Each structure stands twice: as structure tokens, then as C-alpha cells.
Amino acid sequence: MTGATTEYTVAAVGDRLDLVAWGPVGVSDGPSPYAFHGKVQYMLPGDVAAVEYAPDGLRPFLGADLAVAGQVLTWRLRSIGPADTPDSTGTGSASDGGQHDGMVGDESRTGAGSGLRAVFVDDVAGVEVELRWRFAAGTDVVERWATVRNGGAEALTLVRMGSAGFNVPTPEGAAVSYLWGQWSQEFTPASTTLKRGRFEIGSSQGVTGHQFSPTVVVENGVAAYGVGLAWSGSWSIAVDGDVAGLTRVRAGRSLDGAPIRLGPEESVVSPIAAGVYSADGADGVARQWHAYERLLARDVSPRKVIYNSWEATTFDVSAAGQLALAEVAASLGVETFVVDDGWFVGRGNDHGGLGDWTPDPAKFPGGFGAFVAAVREKGLDFGLWVEPEMVNPQSALYAAHPDWVYRSAGRAKTTIRNQYLLDLGREEVFAFVRDTLDGLLTEYPISYLKWDFNRPRTEADRGAADLDGSHVRNLYRVLDFLREKHPAVTIEGCAAGGARVDLAMAARTDVLWPSDNTAPLDRLRIQWGFLSAHAPHLMSSWVTDADGMFDDRPRSPAFRFVLASAGVLGIGADITRWSATERAEAAEWVQRYKDVRDVIMRGEVHRIGSPDSSRCAVQYTLGDRVVVCAWNAGGIDGRDGVPARDIRIPLRGLDPAARYRHRTAVKADYSGAHLMAVGLPVRWTPAYDADLFDLERM
Structure with a gap:
């Protein structure tokens, strides 16, 4: 099978399917790096082969993909061919009557051939x-x-059911990169x-989770191989390195x-x-993801700038207070105003109200519809926060x-954040x-x-039902x-930050919310990890006044705006407290973002x-446009009291023979060769710690 620039070639070996080649088109024209020789001692051939998928009877020792309670599965290969070819036995597809748990998107968008x-x-x-x-259309995925x-x-009873096993030749061992975290520290890169x-x-939480992201990268000194899983429940990715120089990555649901x-x-x-x-x-793997x-998305057009009221008001929501925020938001150039938690009946704190999704008439005495209309009259779209899978014990729904x-x-139910999870x-x-x-x-x-x-999810008891599968399918x-x-309607996915x-x-x-932590240096690390596996059109980010939780060194408002501009720009601070000067600076940054957000x-x-x-x-290149979001996350360089040289940001993927100029007020242009070999010059100072550069090819 071939993708945009790569091929994936498998071969039947008896009743196994083994990987022959995975790499640039033509990589299979030569001896396979996955082939092995010598005797298989004290194991079965399936344990050491680059097998694509195997039950425990064919791969009993080094990690099978499929297992059934009380039995040891072996199998025979009944048919193989293009996916649109009927089963040679005439019995039809094995998926008849099944429901696809993991289809990531519309097949018309992702499918490339059969x-x-x-x-x-x-x-x-x-x-x-x-x-x-199958290769997703136009990609190498x-x-x-x-x-x-x-x-x-x-x-x-299935006790193990993987989705796939991916094989990587690693004669000298593998470098495995992954993302770990916790609440407020998601997407931390590690290897x-x-x-x-x-x-x-x-x-094992019934949700993707804060602790790890379902993606890994395996590097063998020559190339990198990424594996990701399209599942929002319990999951597992296991990377096995055998003694004969093969690394196999098993990905699938955790049972x-x-x-x-x-x-x-x-x-x-x-x-x-x-x-x-x-x-x-x-x-390179990140760019492939x-x-x-982008292929999976229904739309990758520029996202609107949002304002979210949570950090300004928390649960203290009122029509007057929200409209005051909306008035300022509109003056800054914000395009969508989102009322966060606290708008519905019984929601004065996190002890009650979840499940009762009716606007609180005490908070909106003129009616919720009139309130929404008043927000829209300011030229803003209207947005709303919900947590529809949850219920508080103190609610009419419960x-x-x-x-x-x-x-x-017979057992007591566990509350987390004073709430239960709906089945x-x-x-x-x-x-x-x-x-x-x-x-x-x-x-509305x-x-x-x-x-x-x-x-x-914690305790659960519903007989033999597949709780995890049924919850995720219905989600x-x-x-x-x-x-x-x-x-x-634009839908933002959030799960106590980046847990889904x-x-x-x-x-x-x-869009997806990477973390509840919006402090500048903390957030920079979170977004850096997020972009290693996910695209910027998904990365929702707010400018707030939050102090650092893990790195509390102060940074300028410009640092915060450039950081939030690296994805989908939002504002979440109490903007009614900002001075006229701060609002003017914010309005300027919002406009600068609008000028570059398509790139x-x-x-x-x-x-x-x-x-x-x-x-x-972070550099973004689209046609002749090059946008660079840059930050000083270290010390201060460029003070004139001692000799210093400019920091240089070496750009990537430019035309070395072309010239590139700033599209803004900066009067400078450079050759592509200079920008790649030497770098874009910046001179950080205590007051100048970030910038957004907008270049175009001349």
C-alpha cells in the first residue's frame, strides 16, 4: 500500500501476516530489515517475527494482540486482498453487525482507495x-x-483486543518519545x-487521561515512526524491544x-x-500528525478569537456582570463571548446544579434569550459551557x-469534584x-x-456490558x-484541561483545551508538547493574568499574547480590571493575530x-508567508551593559535563493539562506521577551 510518499508492505507467511517494508516508496526493493534468520529457541516464530497482528496461540510469549478467556487462540488465514474484494468464502465481512468504536472521521475524508x-x-x-x-487520503498515515x-x-470473553502492532527495526535499540503529565502539567515531553x-x-480511567497521551514516537537512529490511537476511553500502548533487534508497538483499548x-x-x-x-x-512525525x-477536521478555516468568563467570575455569573465583560471584549476585537460554568439553576458553587441545564432566572432576570441577544448586539457570537456527562447529588436530575x-x-458511590458520572x-x-x-x-x-x-469513572457495575465501549460510542x-x-456550532473539547x-x-x-494552566512559562511547555502530536488549529489558548504554578518567573503581556497566538487565540482574564493602556495593547495583539491566523x-x-x-x-509556513512566534524562556540576553550578541532563530524549509521581508513595520529583509543557516535576529530585554514575526517571500 502507498500513501503520499511512503509505502507499507506486508506478506503472508503461512498463517501470519508479517511486515516487509515501511518507509519511502521503493523501500521494499531490497532485502527486508524485518526478516530474521537462525533458529527460534524456546519460543514460536510468531514471537520474533514482525507480525502485524497475532492471537496468544501464535505469539504466546512476547505480547499478543488478541486473547480470549479460557482458550488459546490459533488461526488460519482464510482470505486476503483489497478491502473492497468480497471474502473468498462468500460469508461476508467479519464486521457485519459490528459497530466501529474507533472510526476517527468521515470515511469520505479519510479513505484513500480500498x-x-x-x-x-x-x-x-x-x-x-x-x-x-489503509492510508488516509493524501497523507503518509x-x-x-x-x-x-x-x-x-x-x-x-475477550480479555485482550489490540487494534494493531507496528514494527520498527532497531538493531541498536530504540529511543522512545512520549508525553506524560497531570492536571495543569499536561503534554510534558519525555523520552x-x-x-x-x-x-x-x-x-484505566475510562477517559484518555492527564497522565499520558495515546501517542509514541520510536526512533532507530535512521528514521522516526509514530503511533497514535483514536480512542477516548481506557487505552494502552506497549513498546516491546526483543533480543533480536525488533521493536513492536501494540496499541489498543485497555481491557x-x-x-x-x-x-x-x-x-x-x-x-x-x-x-x-x-x-x-x-x-517530522509531528507534521504528519x-x-x-487537518484531513480529519470538517474545517480548518481561521478560528474566531474568543473570550471566556471563567477566570473573571467563576460561579458568580450575572447578566450585568457578563455584559460588562462582553462590552470590553468587543472593544478588544474579540469575536465570540463564552459564558462558562455558573449560568444554570442550582449552580452557586461546584456542589449542585450539574444535570439541570436550565438558565437560572435569578441570574438572568430579563430572560436568558434577552441576555444572549444583548451579547450578540455587541457584534459577538455567543458561546456556552456545559458538562453534560455529569450530575451533582444536589440536582433535580439525580x-x-x-x-x-x-x-x-451495595457499595457507596464515589464523588470527585462533588459529582457523579452519568452512565x-x-x-x-x-x-x-x-x-x-x-x-x-x-x-438559543x-x-x-x-x-x-x-x-x-470509578466504580461501575452493569453486568457483562462493555461499559467503556458503550460510553465512548455514545459520546x-x-x-x-x-x-x-x-x-x-464550534465545539470545544475539554476534560479538566487536557484529559480527553x-x-x-x-x-x-x-478545538481542544490542552490545560487549565494558563500561566506563561508553564503554558509554553504544555503547548510545546501538544504541538508534537496535535495540530495548531485544535490548540485553544487564553491570555490570562494567572501566576505560574511550576515556573513563576514573570513575563510580559506580549509574552502571553504571542503564546496564545500560537494556536487558537482566546482571552480569559478579568478584562474589566485592565487599564486603558492594557486594553489598547490587547486590541493591537488581537489584530496582529487576525492578520496571521490563517497561516x-x-x-x-x-x-x-x-x-x-x-x-x-514555532514557525508556520504557508505558501510565501512565514509566521514565527518567539519567546525568551531563559535568562535575559542583549543588555547593553556588557558585550552580547543577538539571539538567532534558525528557520526551516525556506527557499535559500529567495528573499524574505517583514510585512510589519520592521524594515529588514534577509535571504532564505541567511534565515536558515544563521537565523532571524532577536534582542531580548527585560521588557521585550516575546514577539510575533510576519515574513513574506519577496
């Missing part, structure tokens, strides 16, 4: 497995997934060297403590696991439906969430919906419904330097 389809059968258990491969169908007469053994990350039961003729489809090859290292997420929350019979997998709960949001969007002219999720169903019925950021959410939302949304991204140094920048 791809490959292979069907395996375990004749003893009656298990049928269909494997699929190969999508893979598996469908498991129970063709036997008895129920069976480890894996000579042999296993490295594993994941989540630890939550096996999947399949009755006769029932089937389940795995999430999509996506893989990408790049000769340009981890940053950006291109992929009083009416206490059985709608996750619980374990969205139940059809009546799904209908309530869907209809509630549809009702709000239909009754809401243009922006911020969907939050502030607690993971996707609601989002898909809203996107179809209310296509003009993955490829599936990137396909179903328009930031759609441009090719290069990260330059480090978020711990005076040379730290």
Missing part, C-alpha cells in the same frame, strides 16, 4: 477476525483496525532508551478488569491505530434518576444528553459549545449528531529551540 483486508478464523473457538489497513466476531455457539524489554503507557463479552454472532470493532514514518525525526488532523450514574451494588452507555442517558444539548442549541443562537468532563454518537444538526485529547476527539471537535491554522509547523531557553520559537 486498502487491504485479511480474514482469519480460529475453527475451534469459532472466532473470526478481520484486519484492515496508515490506519489499522480489527474486527472480532464470535461465530461459535457459546459466548466468549527513554529501550534496548530490550517493555515500556508501556495508558489509562484490564473490563473484558468484552461477545455472544454468538456478536462482533466488536477496535479503535483505529494510526502509524506514520518520517525521515525527519520526531518533528498535523496533516492528518433526584429523579439516581440509577443513571455509575455505581457498584452514558445507557440508551436513556444518551437520549437525555443528546436532547438536552440539541434543545439548548435550538432554542449559540455558536460555540465548550464541552467539559471533570471526573473519571461519539452525541458529537456526531450535534455536528450534523448544528453544523455552524486524542485522534478521535480531534475528528469530532473543532497558523494551516501552515507547516517547525518547533525551534527549547521551552527552557532564550531560543524558543
